[in-house]
Amino acid sequence: MKKFPLGEYLATEGTQQKLADALGIQQSAVSQMVRSGRNIEITVHADGQIEANEIRPIPARPKRTAA
Template sequence: MKTITLGEYLLSYGTQSDLAKALGIQQSAVSQMFRSKRNISITIHVDGSVEASEIRPIPARKTVA
């Protein structure tokens, strides 16, 4: 098992389309995650399966005071 950033995955392991298929989402969602510089970690398991997770602050959205 190996955990890397979204940017590292796209540079070394595959395309946005490849990752989207592996995660069961659309390529545009991967593109949006990458462009917005979200804190996405990609875990590549020994069997080749891929999993993604994000760490977000609480509350995730800033409120207007």
């Protein structure tokens, strides 16, 4: 199993279209992930399966304060 940040995976392992096909999503969704700067980690399993996960803090959104 290998893990890569999204940008590194695209630079070394494949194209946006190949990643989109492996994840079952549109290429435009991968492009949007790249442009937005989201912290996406790509996992390539030993059997070749590819998985993507977003790493973000909990809670992801700050609490609203009552005004």
